[in-house]
Amino acid sequence: MRGWWQELAGLVLPVECAGCGEARTMVCGACGQVFGRARAGAVRPRPRPAGLPEVRAAVPYEGVVRAVLLAHKERGALPLAGVLGRALAGAVRAGAGGARAPDGGVVLVPVPSARRQVRARGHDPARRIALAASAELRRGGTAARVAPVLRQRRAVADQAGLGARQRRENLAGALEVRPGGARAVPAGGGGLVLVDDLITTGATLAEAARAVRAAGLVVAGAAVVAAPADAFGDAPGNGSKNRLEQIICE
Numbered sequence: 514m515r516g517w518w519q520e521l522a523g524l525v526l527p528v529e530c531a532g533c534g535e536a537r538t539m540v541c542g543a544c545g546q547v548f549g550r551a552r553a554g555a556v557r558p559r560p561r562p563a564g565l566p567e568v569r570a571a572v573p574y575e576g577v578v579r580a581v582l583l584a585h586k587e588r589g590a591l592p593l594a595g596v597l598g599r600a601l602a603g604a605v606r607a608g609a610g611g612a613r614a615p616d617g618g619v620v621l622v623p624v625p626s627a628r629r630q631v632r633a634r635g636h637d638p639a640r641r642i643a644l645a646a647s648a649e650l651r652r653g654g655t656a657a658r659v660a661p662v663l664r665q666r667r668a669v670a671d672q673a674g675l676g677a678r679q680r681r682e683n684l685a686g687a688l689e690v691r692p693g694g695a696r697a698v699p700a701g702g703g704g705l706v707l708v709d710d711l712i713t714t715g716a717t718l719a720e721a722a723r724a725v726r727a728a729g730l731v732v733a734g735a736a737v738v739a740a741p742a743d744a745f746g747d748a749p750g751n752g753s754k755n756r757l758e759q760i761i762c763e
Contacts, residue, residue: 531584531593532577539592540581547577548600553607556740558715565719566732568712569607570740571600578739582710586638594638597710597738598645604736605650605657605706618656619704619733620697621647624721625663625688642738643708660697662705662730663688663721688720690728698730707735712744 529536532544540548551571558565572578585593605619623639643659650657666689698705707721712735722732 531581531590533580539590540596544577544581545596548572548581548596551600551603553604553736554745556712556737556744557746558712558740558744562715562719564723564726565715566707566722566735568715568718568735568737568740569604570712570737570745571604571607572739573742573745574711574739575742582739585642586634586710589634589636591636591641594641594645597642598647599649600738601642601646601708601710601736602649602653604738605646605708606653606655607736618658619650619706621657621659621706621708621736622662622698622721622725623659624707624709624717625661625665627665639709642710646708660694662690662694662697663724664691665689688724690724690730695728695730704733705730706733709735709737710739712737712740 528539530538530541530544532547533541535541535544548571553569553571556568556570574582581593581597584590585597605621621643623637623643626634626637626639640659640661647657647659665687705725707718707725709718712718718735718737722735725732
């Protein structure tokens with residue numbers, strides 16, 4: 514209900530740009546260009562958590578990007594999922610390479626939010642952005658869909674203020690594949706891409722990858738909207754085709 518009312522309010526009440534505050538627009542032209550000029554790249558948190566797949570991010574987490582992400586996630590500016598989804602689709606497309614997944618497309622698997630966070634926010638940010646990204650990919654000719662494969666199997670503490678090691682310990686064993694979730698992924702799992710709005714230490718995506726692999730599925734890679742600016746750079750093995758670079762274009 515809360516999400517429905519937020520969407521209605523966004524249609525009938527005056528709004529301002531989430532990036533700079535310009536009146537009567539959710540994202541002004543200048544702020545939208547920050548996402549439109551995005552050139553997604555490989556990111557590598559330091560230290561790199563064990564099991565983290567190769568990750569691509571669309572834009573650095575700073576300035577306008579940070580403001581828009583927070584407005585969507587914490588303040589319920591739900592229509593912002595569109596611009597964020599387009600950015601996420603760009604991060605997935607950045608891996609264009611040699612071969613498609615077995616079913617000819619890609620399956621986006623969002624990292625689930627804690628149930629208490631979903632209740633408090635009125636929505637699941639990563640899932641909403643993933644849905645917008647899959648629609649953008651389909652418009653561009655890539656078969657794409659979202660599969661809510663993962664769920665939380667136990668409660669975790671709030672991650673705010675935790676360091677990299679503390680986050681890994683907090684999340685260890687926290688996720689699992691839903692009953693029947695493996696059936697949502699093509700045989701061989703070649704097109705499974707983990708997605709989230711943001712990567713910081715990489716602990717969340719590493720735990721998601723562990724849970725998926727524990728169910729016998731193969732992770733092609735991961736994609737996010739944003740990452741810290743100092744995390745961008747060549748990840749190990751980028752000189753040859755990695756699995757995420759092989760899932761979209763022929």
